[in-house]
Amino acid sequence: MGNVCSISLSCDTIISRCWDCVAGQVIYACHLQENLADLNTALDELKERRNDVMRKVDIAVQQKLRPLDEVGGWLSRAETMIHEVDELLIDGPEEIKNLCMGGCCSKNYKSTLNFSKRVAKSVRDVKDLKGKGAFEVVATEAPAAPVVPRPSDSAVGLESMFNKVWSAFEQKHVGIIGLYGVGGVGKTRLLTEINNKIGVSSGGFDVVIWVVVSKGFYVGKVQDDIAKRIGLFNGNWNDKAPEEKATDIYGILREKKFVLLLDDIWERVDLSKIGIPVPTKENGSKLIFTTRSTAVCGQMRAHEKIQVQCLPEEEAWKLFEEHVGKDVFDSHPNIRGLAQEVAKECGGLPLALITIGRAMACKNTPEEWKYTIEVLKKSANFVFPNMGEEVYPLLKFSYDSLPNDMVRTCLLYCSLFPEDFRILKESLIDLWIGEGFLDEHDSQAQNQGHHIIGSLIHACLLEEVDDWYIKMHDVIRDMSLWIACTCEAEKWRFFVQAGYHLTQMPEGGRWKGMRRMSLMRNEIENLTEAPNCSDLQTLFLNNNPQLKVIHNDFFQYMCGLKVLSLRGSLGITELPVGIAKLVSLEYLDLSSTNIRELPIELKALQKLKCLNLSYIYCGITIPRGLISSFSKLRVLRMIGSYLSDEAVEESHECLLEELQCLNHLNALSLSITSAFALDRYLNAERSHSYTEEIGLEILNGSKQLNILSLANIKSLHTLAVRGCRSLEEVKMEWAGEGRMIKAQSHIQTSVIATQHCFQSLHHVYIYGCSKLRDITWLILAPNLRTVDVVDCNEMEEIISEVKLSQVAGLVGTLTPFVSLEYLTLGFLPKLKGIYRNALPFPCIKKIKVGNCPMLRRLPLNSNSAKANKISIEGKEKWWKELQWEDESTRNAFLPCFVAI
Structure with missing residues (x-):
């Protein structure tokens, strides 16, 4: 009959294939509990990886580095996945209840099957995303501007000398210029004027590089400074040998027309070892250096040697007159x-x-x-x-x-x-x-x-x-x-070998009789010998990154030591028990180290006044009762540090309780890493009177923050909110007369009270708060000097017009940013505005904007920032598309732009 398609399958085949299908589906349900446990574990690991990456990004941003786009994208995807999986896990217990027959069947089979499949897929997805988050590098140097303007003092008296140097600089056959003269004669001021003049001239230079060399220079430091200017200081740069660094620098600079400014040379600098092509007429590059020795000019083969001499009498008098001031001369004939x-007795020496x-x-x-x-x-x-x-x-x-x-x-x-x-x-x-x-x-x-x-x-x-x-x-x-x-x-008996690149501590005999020793910025690897130095009062061991071992007996003969600084010595992971010998110690700085636990033996330091435990990112364990034992403590700094105890909330509570026992404490900075810890801190009212700096860091699960809960902290000068990814809103609610006065209230008492809070707050840093849409509360801080807002994906406005109308009863007629000096806005993809109207900005010095593509207008008019020397930094494309209130405003700020 016509076209008939006949298919013949045996009954056994059909049954077998149906069974395979059913068995495959059943497996999902049978493994549901196991997969849920795996998903919980994988999610915790993803959150840990996310927190680690966020912390690295925050550190990089503080160092003015630019986070990589792939890192930002990964964090965004991680945040989305964490949210989705958290919601999925909420339904887990209900689906488990539906299981029967040993977990292989369900009362609601279709629902359980779909849920089981989603769980199994999520386990794979979470693990895959976590694996993609193992970043070696999270940020890179922002593209360098050809010239970085440098602050310059008055150049009174140096005009003729500057013209002489500039004339030589413009000669094509002069590639290397040496400026020599006695210390304090004005060489660095001249070099600064040259740097700034290049910035406004049309010399066509690709990059101007400034490096301070100083006494005891080493090749690596100069290479690092150059690398930062030409975009090489990232990735595995620090792991490279000097020869490799020289090759990389040479590869970049040989393709550029550059100016290298070396300040304060004390000996010959071998350009080839650093990787600097020799400036010639052919490549058009220039090298200018300053030195106190004419011999160094010869060693550097300067084409032009210019002696910077003391000022003649007339110029010397002008400079002296300027710094004394007219009022003094008018006070008596x-x-x-x-x-x-x-002025004559000064011999014309500018300094x-x-x-x-x-x-x-x-x-x-x-x-x-x-x-x-x-x-x-x-x-x-x-x-x-x-x-x-x-x-x-x-x-x-x-x-x-x-x-x-x-x-x-x-x-x-x-x-x-x-x-x-x-x-x-x-x-x-x-x-x-x-x-x-x-x-x-x-x-x-x-x-x-x-x-x-x-x-x-x-x-x-x-x-x-x-x-x-x-x-x-x-x-x-x-x-x-x-x-x-x-x-x-x-009286003093100083021993100073700071920045000498020492790899070993000075011999024991050098310590005898010394009162103050500075061995900072060296490469000392271990401290094993116990020097005989009973007179020693001060010991600086800061910034010795190679230092790993401090022998238990090292402090044995330092019973009179009052100050010990190990700041920035990252190799140190533990303190020797012998530190208990320092019974006279009054200052201990362990900041920016990797010390994981404070020894309980520190209780012996009964005279301790200042303890700095800031920026210990690895997590630090503090024995219970240790902090409260320092009865004379006046300064405690713990900003940027994390308590590593498993019971973190209990540790925070214990720390806050111990702080209440310190009767002489008058300066405190600390990081708060949970809503629980913040609540406990707010209840510890005695701590409010001496808190200077607070870091609210990674407050997971906190969607709202009532900023007025911090209003009673009268001494608060710095507030940092970092990595609070779930924070959606900073509210302004004032507690008064036994109830909460909402933002919409117009009660006059709340206006008066609110306008007198945050008077001491000078610096605010908002980093990595991806859900925050505005920070209108800044209007309550009239004396702000610095505001940094970076990496906040949902930030739409700094001061919201809608929010202002809601809190009119609190803020009254306050004008924001009347004391602001520095404003930094970076990686804010949705930011459209800073403030609704133009602001006077009477104190502003710098506005820096990066990666804010929707910010088309700045709150400026022709009356803003009058009489201020202001710079506005940003990308050329952003600057060209910026909209101005009128042409006079645009013309007023056109000279202020600095491309980055």
């Missing part, structure tokens, strides 16, 4: 003439003119000026080659002019750090407290320390790098060491 005599001019800026009587002339005349006829006998006594006038011995002592202490070292203000003040320099019973010791730093900056004896760091001019440092080791050697 005789002072101007006396001031000219003082002396600046430091002494600044020291005289508050001298309003002729008698004070006459006395200064008498002091300076004792060392007037100086000859520069002999710095120790002639120049240092001249600069010592500024040292002698400091208000008291306490300030002088604090200055000399800074010379324990290496040349050109950026000294963290907070750490320096902690050291001064530990040394006993500051008022012993003053609860405002931190403020006193900042006051002293300010007075030393004002006297030009310290230089301010930014809000956080200061440094010491190398000539001032040399002078300070000269005072400590020569003029007042018996």
